[in-house]
Amino acid sequence: MKSKLNFLEHYLPKIVLAPTFLIMIIFIYGFIAWNFILSLTNSKLLPIYTFSGFKQYYALFDSGKWWLAMENLFIFSSLFISFCLAIGLLLAIFIDQKIKFEGFFRTIYLYPMALSFIATGTVWQWMLNPGLGLEKLLIDLGFSNFTFDWLVDSEMAIYTIIIAAVWQSCGFVMILLLAGLRGVNYEVVNAAKIDGASMPLIYWKIIIPQLGPVFFSSIIILLHIAIKTFDLVIAMTKGGPGFSTILPSMFMYDYSFARNKLAFGASSGMMMLFFVMIFVVPYLYIELRKKN
Amino acid sequence: MTKTNNIQSILSRILIYTLLIISAIYFLLPLFVMIITSLKDIDEIKNGNLLSLPKEITFAPWIEAWSEARIGSETSGIKPFFINSIIMTVPAVLISSIIGAFNGYVFSKWRFKGSEVFFSLLLFGCFIPFQVILLPMSQTMGYLGLSGSVGGLIFVHVVYGIAFTTLFFRNFYVSIPNELINAARIDGAGFFRIFFKILLPVSLPIFMVCIIWQMTQIWNEFLFGIIFSDADTQPVTVALNNLVNATSTVKKYNVDMAATLIAVAPTLLAYIISGKYFVKGLMAGAVK
Structure with missing residues (x-):
């Protein structure tokens, strides 16, 4: 009886993890493999498992719309990440000046994170709409020639999505950077102060370089958000005007679920995974090695 | 001076x-x-x-948004979809958090050969773009008879939430000294006894972080919602988008905004009430 119990006790940790192991093998790695197989077929409305090579990928690389989506993703992610880091850093530095009501300000800067992208998109679409939004407000305030119609301008619409996305996510970056600032080694900072260095110089030369790892994590998290962005565009522009604000996530959804080109959609999904892996695999490798 | x-x-x-x-x-x-x-x-x-x-x-726009506005073919307002979201979010958050707690416990305190590799592989699951699993998942949901049901959405959210919840609990339990665990083991305490007597009583902060995170993620999720639901099982995010984009003659911005506020109310309230713990937890996790 005793040995049986010990036996069970010995395997218990593995038994507890078993369901998660199965879930991971099937729903993460198995599904990625399944999706890859789909991308090598000719499936349209329904999956057909006859191999047709890398045809879908050639079609994808020939598709102007796919490259437009990639270009938009590049514009979107680079500006989204830059502004989130810049604003997040400024807010974190200001909040770190031993101010009163710190919790109050932190709560205000972070609350947009609790909102869905659909809600964020809905309110920013309302504020930026040319007829009754910001444009009308400024005209009412006396700027009679003010125009702000980026939302319906196919050249500029992508930037309205950046505005909304930055508003939603920069508070989160602020929290990460603030945590980083609190972990900075202040002995060096105090020594520099005694030497008469000015605060901006101290921040630029001593404190910010120490935040390297936090910046690195923030960039990975933001990039991940950017690649997944879908609902924000749906709520603000639906990819329009025309296809001017289409992103790879929408491209995949559109071909897989609206245009019934399963295999083609699957190939775009694989490409999205590929781009995520380029950044995330080295990141995870470094993080996990650091911990061990 | x-x-x-x-x-x-x-x-x-x-x-x-x-x-x-x-x-x-x-x-x-x-x-x-x-x-x-x-x-x-x-x-x-x-x-x-x-x-x-x-x-x-x-308050007419609020009443209209809640129970009268046209969403799809019904003039039901956002109410039934709000209820769908509650039915979907509560079990999905609880199940994924509980599984995450046990997983995190094993990954931090009962390591075995290969457990670190397993954890790394699982961690990668936090980062996959869901577009790469959507097609296989919608096939599987069909086979399992879960297509278009709230149960199906709970299932998807649990499956893809576990990687995050495991990460939260693992990082938290790693910081609890092993001496405590070892002493309990010498006293003859087993796997579950150690968990319930030693770890669970100190787990409140991490449960707060995990639950707020999962609640925000699942309540606000849109992509799974739009693909894996039917007209009557849509979560509130999908219904809100349908309401705002309804092609009516007059655009009712006031109803749109009231509906948006209703849709964000639960996560916003959760954040305002318990955000302090959440921020603390985030900051503790970020400095690692």
């Missing part, structure tokens, strides 16, 4: 607070605009501007 230094420090204080307050206004503006727009009638919206306060406060 000399007098000029004093003036300088007062000036820099003023500058800091001014910038903090301006930033606060920037963050609060959309919420403010949502609230005042939802309380105006449509004529007032057309004649006024974004920031003009309602001359006559009306």
Whole structure:
């Protein structure tokens, strides 16, 4: 009886993890493999498992719309990440000046994170709409020639999505950077102060370089958000005007679920995974090695 | 301290607070605009501007958004979808958090050969773009008979939430000294006894972080919602998007804003009430 119990006790940790192991093998790695197989077929409305090579990928690389989506993703992610880091850093530095009501300000800067992208998109679409939004407000305030119609301008619409996305996510970056600032080694900072260095110089030369790892994590998290962005565009522009604000996530959804080109959609999904892996695999490798 | 230094420090204080307050206004503006727009009638919206306060406060847009507005083919308002989201979010959050707690316990305190590799592989699951699993998942949901049901959505959210919840608990339990665990083991305490007697009592902060995170993620999720639900099982995010995009003759911005506020209320309240713990937890996790 005793040995049986010990036996069970010995395997218990593995038994507890078993369901998660199965879930991971099937729903993460198995599904990625399944999706890859789909991308090598000719499936349209329904999956057909006859191999047709890398045809879908050639079609994808020939598709102007796919490259437009990639270009938009590049514009979107680079500006989204830059502004989130810049604003997040400024807010974190200001909040770190031993101010009163710190919790109050932190709560205000972070609350947009609790909102869905659909809600964020809905309110920013309302504020930026040319007829009754910001444009009308400024005209009412006396700027009679003010125009702000980026939302319906196919050249500029992508930037309205950046505005909304930055508003939603920069508070989160602020929290990460603030945590980083609190972990900075202040002995060096105090020594520099005694030497008469000015605060901006101290921040630029001593404190910010120490935040390297936090910046690195923030960039990975933001990039991940950017690649997944879908609902924000749906709520603000639906990819329009025309296809001017289409992103790879929408491209995949559109071909897989609206245009019934399963295999083609699957190939775009694989490409999205590929781009995520380029950044995330080295990141995870470094993080996990650091911990061990 | 000399007098000029004093003036300088007062000036820099003023500058800091001014910038903090301006930033606060920037963050609060959309919420403010949502609230005042939802309380105006449509004529007032057309004649006024974004920031003009309602001359006559009306709750009609809220009532319309809640129970009368047209969503799809029904004039049901957002209410049934709000309920769908509750039915979906509560079990999905609880199940994924409980599984995450046990997983995190094993990954931190009962390591075995290969457990670190397993954890790394699982961690990668936090980062996959869901577009790469959507097609296999929709096939599988069909086979399992879960397509278009709230149960199916709970299933998907649990499956893809486990990687995150495991990460939260693992990182938290790693910081609890092993000596405590080892002493209990010598006293003959087993796997579950150690968990329930030693770890669970100190787990409140991490449960708070995990539950708020999962609740926000699942309540706000849209992609799974739009693909794996039917007209009557849609979560509130999908219904909100349908309501806002409804092709009616007059655009009812006030109803849109009221519906948006209703849709964000649960996560916003959760954040305001318990956000302090969440921020603390985030900050503790970020410095690692």
